[in-house]
Amino acid sequence: MKIAVVAANGKAGQAIVEEALKRGLDVTAIVRSKNKSKANKVIEKDLFDLTKEDLSDFDVVVDAFGAWSEDQLHLHSVSQKHLADLLSGTEKRLMIVGGAGSLYINPEHTVQLVDTPEFPEIFKPLANAQRQTLAEIRERKDVKWTFVSPAADFQADGQRSGHYILAGEEFTVNDNGQSTISYADYAIGFVDEIENGRHIQERISLIGK
Numbered sequence: 001m002k003i004a005v006v007a008a009n010g011k012a013g014q015a016i017v018e019e020a021l022k023r024g025l026d027v028t029a030i031v032r033s034k035n036k037s038k039a040n041k042v043i044e045k046d047l048f049d050l051t052k053e054d055l056s057d058f059d060v061v062v063d064a065f066g067a068w069s070e071d072q073l074h075l076h077s078v079s080q081k082h083l084a085d086l087l088s089g090t091e092k093r094l095m096i097v098g099g100a101g102s103l104y105i106n107p108e109h110t111v112q113l114v115d116t117p118e119f120p121e122i123f124k125p126l127a128n129a130q131r132q133t134l135a136e137i138r139e140r141k142d143v144k145w146t147f148v149s150p151a152a153d154f155q156a157d158g159q160r161s162g163h164y165i166l167a168g169e170e171f172t173v174n175d176n177g178q179s180t181i182s183y184a185d186y187a188i189g190f191v192d193e194i195e196n197g198r199h200i201q202e203r204i205s206l207i208g209k
Contacts, residue, residue: 003194004058006030006047006065006083008037011156011183012097013064019187020194028058047079052086060194061087063096073129080133084143094145095194100152100179101127102134103171103205113152113171134203146199148190151181151207158182163209164189168202174209181208 003020007013008029017037020027029039032046043054047065055061065079080096087094101114101123113119114127137145152171164185165174173179189206193199 001060001195002026002028002058003060003062004028004030004043004055005037005039005062006050007032008039008064009033009035010064010066012066012186013037013062015183015187016062016064016097016190019184019191023191023195025191025194030054048082050082050086055086055092058092060093060095062190062194063094066097067129068126070125073125076129076133077136080137084137084140084145087144088140088142091144093194093197093200094143095190096133096137096145096147097190098134098147098149098203099127099130100149100154100171100205102131102203103149103152104169105171107170109169138201138203141201144200146193146197146201147203148186148193149203149205150186151179151205153178153180154186155180155182158184158208160184160188161208162188165207165209167205167207169205172205172207174207179207181206 005013005017009031014037017039027039028041029037030043035042067075103113
């Protein structure tokens with residue numbers, strides 16, 4: 001299995017590259033500037049300049065793109081659409097690093113976490129941008145996508161416990177009543193999904209035990 005990790009220089013991208021390499025998978029980092037990940041195979045090219053030919057050798061393409069400033073949040077949608085268009089009509093899978101704000105908090109799936117009073121105002125613009133990307137990718141029946149949301153507390157420097165809980169569309173907490181996961185444990189669940197491909201055209205979520 002050949003995997004391309006787009007935006008591999010980001011923290012999530014680096015964690016996914018590292019986890020995939022630990023399992024002996026064939027990983028290529030796609031980065032805009034000098035490679036910071038542990039991948040030995042590298043394509044140095046801007047995401048928006050990628051072509052179908054660039055991705056032709058891969059079985060799975062990971063979209064780990066992230067933008068944080070408000071003037072660039074729209075690029076979540078633009079970048080996801082670009083990658084989806086490149087993979088349209090193929091057997092290649094698109095694995096998307098998503099956000100937690102779009103998780104539902106009720107069984108009717110009418111209210112999302114970002115809409116609750118407790119959701120921090122500072123994170124709402126990013127959460128809304130990621131909610132939009134989920135809504136947009138749901139409309140793509142021509143792409144084998146999987147959208148992977150982390151827990152609400154997504155810890156870049158958290159420890160690798162080696163364990164996680166696989167959940168679905170709804171906001172979930174662990175036995176301690178917490179919704180938290182380290183990037184390292186998220187990467188374990190993410191690469192598990194890369195390997196088993198059990199949730200095509202679905203959103204899943206991962207939380208730490």
